[in-house]
Amino acid sequence: MLPGTIVRNIKSKGLVANLPIKLEDKNGKPLQGALFLIGKGSDSSIALKSNSDGVITIRLTRELLTQNPIIVISKEGLLAKDISYEVGGKTMKFVDGESVEAEVIQFDNLRFIDKEGLRVYYVINEEAAERYTDSFNYALNFIKEITGKGQLNPVTPVLTGKQDISIMGEPEGTAILPVDITDWQDKYWFYIHESVENDLINTKNVYSTNPNLRWIGDGLAEFVSLKFLTHKGGGYKEKMLENRLASLGKFPEEELNLYEWKTGDTRIAGYSFSLAFWLKMEKQHGLKGIQLFIKQFSDLKTYDIASIEQIYLLSFGKKFNAEDLVISQKEATEIFGRP
Numbered sequence: 001m002l003p004g005t006i007v008r009n010i011k012s013k014g015l016v017a018n019l020p021i022k023l024e025d026k027n028g029k030p031l032q033g034a035l036f037l038i039g040k041g042s043d044s045s046i047a048l049k050s051n052s053d054g055v056i057t058i059r060l061t062r063e064l065l066t067q068n069p070i071i072v073i074s075k076e077g078l079l080a081k082d083i084s085y086e087v088g089g090k091t092m093k094f095v096d097g098e099s100v101e102a103e104v105i106q107f108d109n110l111r112f113i114d115k116e117g118l119r120v121y122y123v124i125n126e127e128a129a130e131r132y133t134d135s136f137n138y139a140l141n142f143i144k145e146i147t148g149k150g151q152l153n154p155v156t157p158v159l160t161g162k163q164d165i166s167i168m169g170e171p172e173g174t175a176i177l178p179v180d181i182t183d184w185q186d187k188y189w190f191y192i193h194e195s196v197e198n199d200l201i202n203t204k205n206v207y208s209t210n211p212n213l214r215w216i217g218d219g220l221a222e223f224v225s226l227k228f229l230t231h232k233g234g235g236y237k238e239k240m241l242e243n244r245l246a247s248l249g250k251f252p253e254e255e256l257n258l259y260e261w262k263t264g265d266t267r268i269a270g271y272s273f274s275l276a277f278w279l280k281m282e283k284q285h286g287l288k289g290i291q292l293f294i295k296q297f298s299d300l301k302t303y304d305i306a307s308i309e310q311i312y313l314l315s316f317g318k319k320f321n322a323e324d325l326v327i328s329q330k331e332a333t334e335i336f337g338r339p
């Protein structure tokens with residue numbers, strides 16, 4: 001009933017999230033002043049009243065979720081079947097384990113700019129939004145150049161300033177990414193990463209059929225991000241590598257088998273190892289080899305390991321060996337250009 005990924009993350013990482021929930025009656029009108037009760041019994045219940053937009057914000061903790069609480073919505077004169085609710089916070093941002101207090105915005109109320117087939121939503125001033133739309137289009141063309149793809153399914157940016165926002169009511173199939181325009185990582189790194197991964201993985205639901213393919217999704221997303229930051233100059237490439245080296249340094253093992261780095265695995269160093277893997281592949285087979293792999297990967301109908309082995313052979317001219325996915329700390333560090 002609550003978004004599965006958020007619940008899993010809260011439980012496994014002990015995060016705390018303020019999750020907005022919008023209540024509506026059967027006519028789609030906000031349900032104001034409804035009572036929202038959470039808990040096992042009347043003693044432990046948390047009672048919240050919906051505001052004039054029909055929104056309540058529930059504070060989710062590991063303790064609360066492991067209790068598997070019962071949720072009751074009550075409003076005089078209304079039956080349960082007359083009430084619908086929508087859970088927001090898909091775009092929730094966590095800082096130090098807590099979700100950032102965010103303004104809740106209805107998707108329909110967002111302003112946007114359409115340019116060259118890209119729609120950019122914004123809660124900043126229009127002039128700046130115009131400028132950023134050009135730079136996002138520039139970035140997307142760069143991704144196409146590196147990946148060799150003519151068509152992309154990027155994520156849809158929502159440009160924000162300092163204000164963090166949580167969006168409700170986005171249509172199915174729209175992958176929204178809030179981008180803080182004051183943050184270089186949001187603009188030049190995470191947007192590229194998420195767009196590449198969305199294109200390769202999410203559009204075809206790859207992880208749900210094979211959760212072991214993060215070395216491809218996250219790995220290539222990191223690889224293209226590094227290319228973009230290198231192209232951008234200004235020390236961004238160095239900052240990214242420093243960041244990736246730092247997570248390597250915190251990794252307790254000698255090596256990582258990337259095929260075991262599955263979805264839900266919280267080991268951040270997986271990003272570093274998978275980036276190192278693709279940098280190595282580029283050195284051995286050139287960007288052309290990687291582009292060939294991306295092309296065939298995008299054309300695949302099934303994502304079982306046999307299919308991957310096949311396109312690996314066709315792209316790189318050598319048989320896939322499970323050992324290829326084992327990268328050591330030492331090797332990754334060397335690949336990043338530091339002794």
Ligand SMILES: [Zn+2]
Nearest residue numbers: 193197218221
């Ligand atoms: Zn990713």
